[in-house]
Amino acid sequence: MAARVLQQCVRSFARPSLRLCTRNVAVRATATPAVFIHRPLSFAAESPRTRLFGQSRYGDLPPLTLETIKERVMYVLKLYDKINPEKLQTSSHFMKDLGLDSLDQVEIIMAMEDEFGFEIPDAEAEKLMTPEEIVQYIADKKDVYE
Amino acid sequence: MATTFPLCADASSLNPDRDKYRFYACLLRARFDENKNEKDMVKATLMLKAGEEEFWTNQHPQPYIFPDSPGGTSYERYECYKVPDWVLDYWHPSEKTMYPDYFSKREQWKKLRMQSWDREVAQLEAETLPGGPRTEALPPARKEGDLPPLWWQDVTRPRERPT
Numbered sequence: 064m065a066a067r068v069l070q071q072c073v074r075s076f077a078r079p080s081l082r083l084c085t086r087n088v089a090v091r092a093t094a095t096p097a098v099f100i101h102r103p104l105s106f107a108a109e110s111p112r113t114r115l116f117g118q119s120r121y122g123d124l125p126p127l128t129l130e131t132i133k134e135r136v137m138y139v140l141k142l143y144d145k146i147n148p149e150k151l152q153t154s155s156h157f158m159k160d161l162g163l164d165s166l167d168q169v170e171i172i173m174a175m176e177d178e179f180g181f182e183i184p185d186a187e188a189e190k191l192m193t194p195e196e197i198v199q200y201i202a203d204k205k206d207v208y209e
Numbered sequence: 210m211a212t213t214f215p216l217c218a219d220a221s222s223l224n225p226d227r228d229k230y231r232f233y234a235c236l237l238r239a240r241f242d243e244n245k246n247e248k249d250m251v252k253a254t255l256m257l258k259a260g261e262e263e264f265w266t267n268q269h270p271q272p273y274i275f276p277d278s279p280g281g282t283s284y285e286r287y288e289c290y291k292v293p294d295w296v297l298d299y300w301h302p303s304e305k306t307m308y309p310d311y312f313s314k315r316e317q318w319k320k321l322r323m324q325s326w327d328r329e330v331a332q333l334e335a336e337t338l339p340g341g342p343r344t345e346a347l348p349p350a351r352k353e354g355d356l357p358p359l360w361w362q363d364v365t366r367p368r369e370r371p372t
Contacts (some may be wrong), residue, residue, distance in 0.1 A: 123370075166241060170234075173217060182278040186346055206368045 127207045132179075133198050139174050140194060143167075153195045168192070175201070215264045222269035287370055294365035322361045329358040 093182045133153065141148040146161055157171065172188045179201055183191075191197050202208065217234050224230040243261075247253045276283040297315070305312045332355070336348050350357045 164245075166238070166245070170217075170238070176275070177221070180275060180277075182275045186344065204369065206370075 099208055127202075127205050129198065129202055129208055131199050132205075132207065133194075135178055136175065136194050136197050136201070139178050142172065143171065143174070150196075153198070154194050158192060165189075172197075179205075181205075215268070216260070218272060219267065219269050221263065222272040225273075290371040291367035292371070293367070318364075321356075325356045325360075328352075329354055329360070333358045 076195065085183055102154070126147055126187075135152065140146055145163060145167055150161065152160075155161055158165075159170050169188070169189075170192060175197055176183055181204065183200070190199055216237050220233040220237060221230050244253075244256055247256070261265055274281040278284060297312075332348070332351065347358050
């Protein structure tokens with residue numbers, strides 16, 4: 064029984080194509096019966112969220128996509144008062160194109176941390192100099208369209 | 210980044226509302242900006258030391274820690290569900306046929322890994338300092354056509370939230 068559960072866990076681990084597709088709950092339930100049985104699902108009733116995203120996400124945020132990450136990053140950057148929203152592009156370098164400071168870059172990365180809810184270590188944060196790089200880093204960390 | 214800007218992180222713990230936090234963060238930033246053109250390094254280090262002491266005396270007793278950071282609520286919560294990639298080699302062939310394109314490429318990737326392993330180890334041995342490595346950061350690939358050292362464990366790492 065434990066081996067079967069591990070099998071199901073491994074199968075769900077190496078299933079990149081199924082993760083973000085919107086299959087309905089019935090198909091997913093038949094595909095992973097053992098996982099559903101072994102988890103104590105007191106709130107296993109179909110909530111609107113499962114029907115909406117086709118996956119069981121009980122207390123979690125909606126899944127990230129590259130477009131939503133990009134929109135959120137650009138939104139946060141446009142809110143920063145030292146950046147001109149008209150001149151902001153995904154490829155605009157903070158120091159060269161937008162004329163920002165290294166302290167400003169630190170502030171921007173902190174705002175990104177607060178927006179996405181996870182910490183970015185300093186060594187990797189000082190290399191993120193364009194919004195495009197930030198989007199790629201977040202997508203790398205959060206396994207979005209890997 | 211909360212470590213390099215601990216005063217800001219402090220302000221964010223003290224002022225959970227975004228607008229109030231932003232106000233105090235701007236005030237802090239103005240204080241930094243007053244002294245940013247200091248050329249005298251001795252004075253600058255003294256100011257930095259004074260700033261760190263000020264942070265230490267005024268820090269929040271329960272600072273907000275992100276869930277996935279050490280000390281946070283979901284730190285290492287999903288570690289037990291992260292399966293290493295060598296388990297895939299133990300799948301039954303009937304299960305492997307469910308993902309034919311992945312497994313057809315997997316053998317090629319493994320061969321590539323066998324070939325590049327010696328070069329990766331040689332590069333790491335050449336580049337490590339005598340007293341041992343100082344950081345966890347791995348160096349990039351230096352030569353043309355070489356792969357970065359220990360690339361396999363990064364490429365086949367499990368997902369952040371294994372479902």
